[in-house]
Amino acid sequence: MARTVTTNRKLVFTVIGWxxxxxxxxxxxxxxxxxxxxxxxxxATPPSFLFFDWxxxxxxxxxxxxxxxxxxxxxxxxxxxxxxxxxxxxxxxxWSMAFTPTKRTKDILxxxxxxxxxxxxxxxxxxxxxxxxxxxxxxxxxxxxVLMLMNLPIIVWMLFTYFKEIPGEILEAARMDGATLGKExxxxxxxMAVPGIASTLLLNIILAxxxxxxxxxxxxxxxxxxxxxxxxxSSPEGLFWSKxxxxxxxxxxxxxxxxxxxxxxxxxxxxxxxxx
Amino acid sequence: MTHSKTIGxxxxxxxxxxxxxxxxxxxxxTVNNGDMIRMxxxxxAFTEANPDIDVEWVTMEENVLRQKVTTDxxxxxxxxxxxxIGTYEVPIWSKQGWLVPLEFDDSYDVDxxxxxxxxxxxxxxxxxxAPFYGESSMVxxxxxxxxxxxxxxxxxxxxxxIKQAAEAMTDxxxxxxxxxxxxxxxxxxxxxxxxxxxxxYGARWFDEEWNPQFDGExxxxxxxxxxxxxxxxxxxxxxxxxxxxxxxxxxxxxCGMWIDATVAASFVTNPDESQVADKVGFALAPDKGxxxxxxxxxxxxxxxxxxxxxxxxxxxxxxxxxxxxxxELVASExxxxxxxxxxxxxxxENPEYxxxxxxxxxxxxxxxxxxxTNPAVDPVPYVGVQFVAxxxxxxxxxxxxxxxxxxxxxxxxxxxxxxxxxxxxxxxMMKGGYIK
Numbered sequence: 001m002a003r004t005v006t007t008n009r010k011l012v013f014t015v016i017g018w019x020x021x022x023x024x025x026x027x028x029x030x031x032x033x034x035x036x037x038x039x040x041x042x043x044a045t046p047p048s049f050l051f052f053d054w055x056x057x058x059x060x061x062x063x064x065x066x067x068x069x070x071x072x073x074x075x076x077x078x079x080x081x082x083x084x085x086x087x088x089x090x091x092x093x094x095w096s097m098a099f100t101p102t103k104r105t106k107d108i109l110x111x112x113x114x115x116x117x118x119x120x121x122x123x124x125x126x127x128x129x130x131x132x133x134x135x136x137x138x139x140x141x142x143x144x145x146v147l148m149l150m151n152l153p154i155i156v157w158m159l160f161t162y163f164k165e166i167p168g169e170i171l172e173a174a175r176m177d178g179a180t181l182g183k184e185x186x187x188x189x190x191x192m193a194v195p196g197i198a199s200t201l202l203l204n205i206i207l208a209x210x211x212x213x214x215x216x217x218x219x220x221x222x223x224x225x226x227x228x229x230x231x232x233x234s235s236p237e238g239l240f241w242s243k244x245x246x247x248x249x250x251x252x253x254x255x256x257x258x259x260x261x262x263x264x265x266x267x268x269x270x271x272x273x274x275x276x
Numbered sequence: 277m278t279h280s281k282t283i284g285x286x287x288x289x290x291x292x293x294x295x296x297x298x299x300x301x302x303x304x305x306t307v308n309n310g311d312m313i314r315m316x317x318x319x320x321a322f323t324e325a326n327p328d329i330d331v332e333w334v335t336m337e338e339n340v341l342r343q344k345v346t347t348d349x350x351x352x353x354x355x356x357x358x359x360x361i362g363t364y365e366v367p368i369w370s371k372q373g374w375l376v377p378l379e380f381d382d383s384y385d386v387d388x389x390x391x392x393x394x395x396x397x398x399x400x401x402x403x404x405x406a407p408f409y410g411e412s413s414m415v416x417x418x419x420x421x422x423x424x425x426x427x428x429x430x431x432x433x434x435x436x437x438i439k440q441a442a443e444a445m446t447d448x449x450x451x452x453x454x455x456x457x458x459x460x461x462x463x464x465x466x467x468x469x470x471x472x473x474x475x476x477y478g479a480r481w482f483d484e485e486w487n488p489q490f491d492g493e494x495x496x497x498x499x500x501x502x503x504x505x506x507x508x509x510x511x512x513x514x515x516x517x518x519x520x521x522x523x524x525x526x527x528x529x530x531c532g533m534w535i536d537a538t539v540a541a542s543f544v545t546n547p548d549e550s551q552v553a554d555k556v557g558f559a560l561a562p563d564k565g566x567x568x569x570x571x572x573x574x575x576x577x578x579x580x581x582x583x584x585x586x587x588x589x590x591x592x593x594x595x596x597x598x599x600x601x602x603x604e605l606v607a608s609e610x611x612x613x614x615x616x617x618x619x620x621x622x623x624x625e626n627p628e629y630x631x632x633x634x635x636x637x638x639x640x641x642x643x644x645x646x647x648x649t650n651p652a653v654d655p656v657p658y659v660g661v662q663f664v665a666x667x668x669x670x671x672x673x674x675x676x677x678x679x680x681x682x683x684x685x686x687x688x689x690x691x692x693x694x695x696x697x698x699x700x701x702x703x704x705m706m707k708g709g710y711i712k
Contacts, residue, residue: 040549043524065313128351137355217344220303220334220355234337235308236464237519237539239527239549 028252035059035245042241058246066229068250075225076254077140078215079208082147083201086155089148091197094159095185099168109160112153120150120213131218140223143215147208154207155200162196163189198265202258209255226251299330300589305345306360307338307576309539311409311616314606315597321605322596329589338464345581349374352583357590361405363396363575363648367665370404376580376587377402384595388620390640393575396648396659405577406598409539410618412642413472413571415559416526416544417533418552421445421452432560432569435476435501438533442509445532454509456531457502460518461681463673468572468662469535470680471673474498476563476570480652481664481701486710488701490676490694499690503683515685527551535561537574538642541635542613558638560645566653572662573646575618618643668708675700 034042036054062068097105127146128137136142166189174188190197212227219228230251233244259266306312312335319331334356336344345359349369361369369375380386386394386403393410397403415433422429425444430437442454458469471481479494489495506514511525519536523543526534527550534540547553561571578594580587596602603615603623612632615623617639623629624640633639651661658664663673676697683693705711 038548040527040551043527043549044551045528045530065316124347125351128347128353132351132353137353216336216340217347220305221332224334231337231340232308232335234340235520236338237537238309238543239520239523240308 028256031245031248034242035249037242039239039242042245043239058242059250061243062233062246062250066232066247068229071224071226071229071251072254074140074223075209075227075251078143078147078223078225079205081140081144082151082208083155083204085144085148086152086204087197087201090152090155090159090200091185091190093156094163095189097156097160098163098166099171109157112156116153124217127214128218137218138220138222138224142218143223143225146214146218147211150211150214151204151207155204158200158203159193159196162193162200165196166192195265195268198262199268202262202266206255206259299328300586301330301332302357302586302589302593303332303334303355304358304360304578304593305334305336305341305348305356307341308335309409309576310542310614312360312576314610314614315408315602315616318602318605318609322593325596326589326592329592331593349581354581354583354585356581357584357586358578358593359581360408360576361579363393363573363577364660364663364665364669366397366405366577366579367399367659368667369579370399370402374582375404376582376584376591377404378406378580378591378594380406380595384599385622388600388622390619390621390643392573392643392646392648393619396573396575397577405579406594407575407577407619408598409616410573410575410643411538412573412618412639412646413469413536413561414538414541414638414642415533415535415561416540417441417557417559418445418529418531418555419557420555421532422557429557429559433562435562435564435570438535438562439501439505442505442533446509451530452532453511453525453530454532455505456511456517456522456525456534457506457514458518458522458536459506459510459514459681459684460516460521461674461677462518463663463670463677465518465677466681466684467673467677468574470498470502470677471662472561472572473502473570475568475652475661476561476566477501478564478566478568478653480654480656482657482705484655484657486657486705488698488705490698490701495694496690499680499683499694502680503690506684507686515681535570538618538635538639541639542633545635558635560638560642568651568653569642569645571642571646573643573648574662666708666710668704672701672704675704 033049035058036056037048037052038055038057041048041052097109131137131142136145170192171184171188174184179188210227212231215225215227216231219225230244230247233240233247316333316335319333323329323331341360345356345361347353348355349359366375389407390410393407394403397405397407415429415438417429422441422445425441427441427444429441438455444454446452446454458466460466474480474495477494477498479492479498480489482488511517511530517525519540522531522534522536523540525531526540526544529552541558544550544556545553550556561569563569578597580590580594584590598619600620600622603620606615607628612626612629615629617623617633617636624636630636646661648659648661650656658666663669679688679693679697682688683690688696702711
């Protein structure tokens with residue numbers, strides 16, 4: 001029997017939903033407002049919400065001091081590149097684990113996940129040395145490889161979960177019809193797994209976009225993405241909150257827009273298989 | 277466009293790119309502060325005079341910079357040709373052979389550098405980094421509140437006076453707190469302030485045999501007075517306040533006194549940022565009558581990592597950026613008040629600078645009052661006023677800072693905090709082989 005949802009109950013859920021949503025969104029809204037304030041207004045108590053002298057000065061300063069487009073292009077190349085490369089490696093890996101599991105598949109999955117438990121700084125020196133010796137320091141290629149490796153366990157895990165939901169019989173049927181392995185993955189598996197692949201892609205682009213340890217430490221100028229640009233505006237001695245907010249808004253704007261347009265796929269992908 | 281014009285333009289572009297390719301590019305890692313940002317803007321003057329050198333800047337937040345340059349220099353990564361480093365790093369790195377000694381010609385006038393700053397950058401008689409800007413700490417106070425309290429701030433106050441003034445200025449109902457001090461844990465946060473305060477109380481980090489001294493009476497008196505002062509007259513939640521938090525409190529009129537870096541003087545007197553810009557007075561950091569004041573000494577310096585292939589060009593840039601001519605250039609472009617302070621005697625002798633920067637005299641006196649080679653009342657085996665220039669100090673300083681911050685928050689007692697600090701410092705010093 002279908003459950004009936006009363007209007008009151010709907011109202012309560014709507015209010016709770018909005019409250020949670022607004023709470024989560026508030027820091028971004030505050031950063032947005034601060035980016036239009038002067039440094040004096042940014043620290044004023046009580047803080048002014050909307051009624052202050054709106055200024056674009058901070059954006060002009062950031063634009064003047066930093067090459068925003070170079071950083072933005074680096075962010076795009078690094079996040080898209082590392083995600084694409086990751087998918088290229090992870091799709092076959094997840095396919096084999098989901099459809100032809102062995103005794104050790106679970107252990108391998110756990111082992112892959114365990115690499116995420118090591119704090120990144122633990123491998124800082126070895127990776128720096130490898131980068132130094134291979135000439136990858138401050139290159140997009142280097143960052144694409146490192147971020148791909150960092151996110152690979154998550155990509156494999158997510159894809160594995162989605163692939164497991166797909167009945168193996170369909171693939172078997174394709175094989176019976178004479179499909180080769182490549183055709184089976186491209187024409188049968190991939191179309192069915194599109195929501196899963198899409199949400200994995202989006203989530204990993206966001207993770208790579210926000211990654212601020214390796215992208216800051218392994219770059220100087222040429223390959224420095226937006227995370228490195230933000231790091232320029234923080235200071236323990238001096239209040240540059242408005243400028244920092246302006247730099248942050250510029251850095252998150254592209255990913256925010258992308259997230260906004262693809263939220264349907266993201267939600268669908270993230271909740272895929274969660275409720276049965 | 278005719279063919280010949282196109283070919284001509286293409287040829288010109290090729291020549292230009294070849295010329296650019298021929299220029300040596302210096303990559304400079306630096307911190308995000310006003311003086312460094314200004315230097316980036318003025319770099320054109322250097323590259324015009326040296327067309328064969330190109331300059332590329334990498335600006336970072338202080339802690340990120342420290343992590344990046346330390347990794348780079350320890351692994352000989354070679355990402356940077358010039359690094360902006362603090363007075364803490366210079367003695368350690370120079371002893372490790374990580375820095376190139378600097379040599380300047382007579383026109384640079386090395387003897388013009390302030391001795392307190394220069395001493396901290398010299399190892400075995402050689403200068404390993406050139407100071408770009410220097411700072412000490414001092415008392416900044418609200419002249420109006422002081423007057424209302426019926427008190428007059430002496431030029432060189434004692435801790436007893438500070439306590440008396442803090443009590444008189446506190447008006448918790450109106451959210452005005454007599455004193456704001458650093459409470460956030462960290463070797464460069466609360467420990468910078470507390471190590472300097474301890475110096476004035478006759479305490480020291482280590483005795484001459486490297487034994488930690490937190491079990492002595494001097495440290496107990498320091499921490500007890502600090503905690504009492506802050507719990508009675510300080511702002512709520514002070515254990516998470518660092519420089520920026522206190523700056524915001526002072527600028528919005530919530531602090532009667534604030535003892536912190538001299539660089540803050542230009543912020544709190546700037547009417548665009550500060551609500552109390554015209555009501556700020558300055559005094560030397562307090563003392564306890566034992567011959568040492570509680571002011572620290574810090575400088576941001578430019579150094580060349582060993583292994584840089586562009587040592588000559590890097591040296592040329594450092595000589596330019598830390599020269600008297602650079603000070604003149606800043607003055608002509610942005611006014612004398614914006615010249616980087618705290619490095620050269622000649623700047624403080626300049627009447628134009630004295631007029632433009634009302635806090636100049638106090639800054640110079642504060643810097644001169646600090647002695648990095650002899651910071652405490654009793655002799656010590658280390659260099660550094662508010663730090664100990666050994667590699668282990670960052671870890672030890674932060675761990676002790678956490679104990680002291682907890683004491684301020686009231687989650688442990690002063691005695692417990694000191695006892696734990698003594699134990700953990702002793703353990704680390706034994707591990708480091710300083711004591712057996």
